[in-house]
Amino acid sequence: MKKMMCLRMYPLVLLPLMALLSGCVTSPEKLGLAYQGETRADDIEFLVDETWVDTNGVRHVHQEIFDAVYKMIDEAEQFVLIDLFLMNEWGFEPGPCMRALGPEFTEKLLEKREASPEVEIIFITDPVNTMYGSLESPQFSALTNAGIQVVYTDLNKLRDSNPIYSKLWRVLGQPWGVGPGRTLKNPMGEGRVSMRSMFKLLNFKANHRKVIVTDKALLMTSANPHSASSAHRNVALKVNAGMAMACEMEAAVLEFSGAGEVAASLPEVIEVDDLSDGNKVELLSEIRIKEKVLTLLNEAEPGDRVDLCMFYMSEKDVIKALRKAKKRGVDVRIILDPSKDAFGITKSGIPNRQAAAKLVKSGIPLRWADTHGEQSHVKMIYVEHPDGTATLCLGSCNYTRRNLNNFNCEANLAVTAPVDYPALARAREMFNRWWNNEPNRIYTVDYEVYQDGSWWRKFTAWWGESTGMNTF
DSSP: HHHHHHHHHHHHHHHHHHHHHHOOOOOOHHHTTTEEEEESSSEEEEEEEEEEEOSEEEEEEOOHHHHHHHHHHOOSHHHHHEEEEEETTTTTOTTTTOOOOOHHHHHHHHHHHHEEEEEEEEEEOOOOOTTTTOOOOOHHHHHHHOOEEEEEOOGGGGSSSHHHHHHHHHHHHHHOOOOOSSSEEEEEEEEEEHHHHHHHHTTTBBBOOOOEHHHHOEESSSSSOOOOTTTTTTTEEEEEOHHHHHHHHHHHHHHHTTTTHHHHGGGSSOOOOOOSEEEEEEEETTTTHHHHHHHHHOOOOTEEEEEEESSSSSSSHHHHHHHHHHHHHHHEEEEEEOOOTTTTEEOTTTTTHHHHHHHHHHHHOOOEEEEESSSSEEEEEEEEEEESSSEEEEEEBBHHOOOHTTTSOOOOEEEEEETTTTHHHHHHHHHHHHOOOOOBBEEEEEEEOOOOOHHHHHHHHHHHHHHHHHOO
């Protein structure tokens, strides 16, 4: 009898264990991710943060993005909704061309809170800013103390991009939670962290979005208010439409992160956008970004133009589509970050140099961003069409498996307008300037400068992309 009861109990024990090991998580669509929406806008701005060196090797910067964000915050009358991946002071060293963006952004929100207490301010972010519960964030603590709603994304709800590790972690690590500790040095900067937090980090999950939306405008960017990143090259699109869509998209993150009461209020604070006039604007998240990029590349015809500037490039479907487009006679040019700098640490060039080798082998012209401690953090594709229009798609999304295939939270805007529309013309001019350099302004260098034929790094890049056991 006792033996029979034990046999009946086995399924009750095994089922939860199998669920943990199998990586059972809610599908992105059920979480409200993989968003796609379309509207029209008649006021579209393309914004650039750029860094270059002159012929004497002196670094210079010109920045527009966060000044535009601060203006949006000042002009908001009903709400400010923010979803930003990175805001902390780790690794920041004040100096020429550097800007304390974290404290600066925090102070702007605190000023808005004091000047306009009736304006609701919501800040969604990633728990990386507390090293997954080990460290207190002075910036987010100050915002919370001022009555600003800070929501840390529940990364446990996202799919496993590193499944070999995450399946084991859910059984042995997740039940212990996270919290303060002093076992290990913080790998991102100052302070010490718990072993539990380090184990959570190794899942390599993230809410990587960079979205600012108010009742007046929507801005999508590749930039973070992260002081150590303040000299990075970045781009942004600001539009006077799509705010309702952005609220709907962000409400999904609030819902699955336990802030449903905040999410429920968002659709009520803004009217639905007018679709009757203006240029086409698409709001895309997660895999919808990949679908849009592949459509743009697969539909490009001989003589069409494709300009791509990317921080991380490794996703095999996108690489294949670029190579096929070139073979069809599409004019393709690519600028990649050389993957050599990361906050004072020298990197190996993975995965960009290995992806670049494949692209150059197909005859695609490719140049490297000429970086000097900063990164070319841009994630942008520009495609001209036969009908005289062009599409510019940019935002948080790198072209990697983790970013494009429904693992991270990501968000992009795609704008389609006549090729001479000012925002698109400015994007085209920026790419040309970076590609060709200018007298006394050096933005890019030849492919041969960082060409890499190492078979071991080629294997490492393939393994990391295929398994998810990587940081890109």
